[in-house]
Amino acid sequence: MSKKKKNKRQRPELGLLGFILAAFGLAVMAYFLADRRGHPYGATLSLIWLYVTGVTFTLGVLFFAQFTAPMRSRFGWWEGVRLIMRHYTGLTTQFVRQPRPDDKKRQPSAAVVPRTDIPISLFTMRAGIVRSYQALAITKGNSFVRVAGPGFVNLYAKEEIRQVIDLRVQLRQQPVHASTRDGIPLETSVTVIFQVKHDAADRSQAHLLFPFDKEAIFLISYLQSVNVEGTSYGWAEQLTPRAAALLTWELAQYNLDALIHYPSTAVSPLQEINRRILENLQGQPDLRGIHIIAAKAGPLKLPQAIQEQNIATWRSDWQRKMAIEKATVDAEMIRRKKQARARAQIEIIETIIQNLEVMRQEGESELNQVIILRLIDALEEAVAADSPHALVPHRIMAGLLADASAQMQARLDDPLLPSGQGGEGSRP
Template identity: 25%
Template structure:
């Protein structure tokens, strides 16, 4: 091989070496990797390329094999093995790193480079560079389909109207929306969000292929047909988080991000272990280093029905069911078609700060401790509020007949329910929870004999009142009969006196027989 050809080959190799290093750096930058990861990877790439160039020079000068693109490709294949050794050494504790995935882009680059090398400098510009752009753009495009972008409801489309929410998206509409996103200045924020999402999706694709990804989770919403623990038929916030892909949360080199996929009605709470970072979602949630999803947050209306035992003012224990529909605070926002359920991050912070550990007894044994989540707080507050309200009523007041009240809302049960809701409104907003409703069921004594004894006591009182009314009526009857009898006697006497007077005026003697004959 003559010297001019060797120098030309060295210039091409040097160009490919520098260009490959720059290309891998730009690709990692596009995938949102940090500067340290990019520097280390580019450094190892450059070292491997220089070793491949050295091998090429040694073989070409020895005359064993003629120089050219074929020799350059195979010498760099050998040098790329060093890359498979060096890069995994940056994460020695991660046994999931796939060394072959580091070798694939190396082989692709040098294959495209050597194919372009065959046509000289023009081939590098017309074959190698387009091949690299197609590979990078294709991976970015595929990543966007693997992890779709959130819906662009606020996209400005000019004179074109937005498609109907909930409809099937047409390819034509998607293309026009894509063009509108880059055409109109009003879509600058949406455009930046879309690009950032695609870049993170590309990083997910790369790290998952390398085996350096953070864990992937999905939030499920399944009903349990049979449950023995606490008689629940629903999953807790922790149980709804299902890990679908393992990963090292504390990986540092070419690592992350993690993923949490939720439905439109769930968000997820993220914590670093030392600090609560707040809620994320609904939709696709990217997590960073040391970020761990602690529990899923159901944003729909929740309903809790629970038994309450309370003591009345006169010392009688009663029981009844209470119910409270509620949801995570949303600041008055309502769900809209095509969007996730609304919530306020500040309310989520308050709700999680209000979570407590309940001691079932005075011991500190772990099995006697129960963690009460935010959705358990309304029941905890409701029981105490109702016990306080019931303690202000006598048992007889709770069973007063409805006929005694002109307004149906004035009966004890309605008053208790209203006071119950009012007291909840004083407590729940401070915990970031929004009350939707609330009420109570029928109030019954815990001891069924109490009701029987109360019936007997009421019966005795009613019998006493009936007897009093009967006695008063009999007394009135006797009075009226005696009054009538006295009146009759008076009338007879007056009539006899009148007849005797008439006999005397007629000159006849008023004998008994003559008086009787007058009647």
């Protein structure tokens, strides 16, 4: 039941042919009518009814024509009349060319034309309003005729829409499988950002949201390619395959270490590759109608084994740096210990010499015992908690004590000391 209703809704209309048949039916009906006395009106009433029907139809078309075209002028009114008449004649043509049910079974199904990008009225009434980011490449036969849109577009006789051009900024991305010069496989991607070329200095299109160059539309409309499977690719699908091929060739010129390990102050190899790819695309003559904004390679994805090897290399390098740093710190600790030991010895000797000078001035007789006591006091002061040398280990302080005792003994044996305060005779 639903299938029958669907077929009923899709039944084509008669269009202008329906109006002609209706007018002819009224004329035939009027021809056989008669007055009260039984005299037929004949052709006179038929002509009157045909005239009235024609005038009514014409006035109706003129009335609705002022609401059809967006232009509010005599030209817009006339364009509205043309659109309405074209619509009715188009419906008649479709009905006449409608194949019979038997022919439908024998003929292959026609290719479906995508009509989602532009208004359906461009296919039915051959006129419509194109969106602000679209432009139409119009052809007549095999020749490019003009660029239409955005806004109200009217297709003239034998004109066809070759291509719908999107004027917005486009972004396309494609995965890339490549290899480095040393044979390491890589997985990455390439992204291209572009739009239709336009002249910023052209003030004639300042009112457009997306200005464009009409010559660029002509170049883009013929920028198509077909793959081995017969699939056609438009202008927006032409850039990423070329950028992917260029990226594959560029990556093959580098070793893996050159791509990954480079000085932090130097320019990244990927940045250089992106710059060369962009310059190459911009220099291709068949892409002159496209303004290529950027071409970028994505992050490099390495095989799992290569990643583990790089991590191991990175770990060993940092372990080596840690070992060098640890050895440097140990050497610095040893140097500081020796420096602290020498400074402690110097302070002890200076303290004892100062005490000797004081005892000379006071004339004390028991010099050996006093020296030993002063030596013990100096050592205790050196290892005290509030001393700056308290961090010196006790075994080092023991060595310092032995060294200081030997030096003091040599000092006491010095013949330059006064009698009774040094030498063999003064020892107990």
